Amino acid sequence: MAERLDADEIRDRLPDGWQYVDDEITRQYEFDDYLAGVAFASEVGEIAEEEFHHPTITIRYKEVEVAFTTHDAGGVTEQDLDLAAEVDAIR
Numbered sequence: 001m002a003e004r005l006d007a008d009e010i011r012d013r014l015p016d017g018w019q020y021v022d023d024e025i026t027r028q029y030e031f032d033d034y035l036a037g038v039a040f041a042s043e044v045g046e047i048a049e050e051e052f053h054h055p056t057i058t059i060r061y062k063e064v065e066v067a068f069t070t071h072d073a074g075g076v077t078e079q080d081l082d083l084a085a086e087v088d089a090i091r
């Protein structure tokens with residue numbers, strides 16, 4: 001099972017645009033319209049299923065927030081950092 005990383009390591013390795021808050025890493029993405037955000041969220045879901053590692057996805061008007069943590073490890077692991085980079089590559 002993946003080991004949770006300590007705060008310094010997470011901060012050192014966090015991809016640009018992501019924040020580390022309360023044992024998860026999060027990023028907000030802006031869109032020109034609501035349905036573009038919905039389509040993006042669906043693509044994030046595809047990746048999550050492929051990797052069997054699932055973020056919390058919050059769809060707002062013209063904005064989608066993605067939050068990763070590893071529930072099995074009780075914090076942020078390599079998997080979360082890797083998935084964050086994969087999600088960034090969607091756009």
Ligand SMILES: C[C@H](O)[C@H](O)[C@H]1CNC2=NC(N)=NC(=O)C2=N1
Nearest residue numbers: 052053054055069070071072073
């Ligand atoms: C049994 C456990 O829920 C599964 O192994 C997977 C499913 N997706 C998951 N997603 C996330 N974010 N963390 C997990 O620990 C996790 N575990």
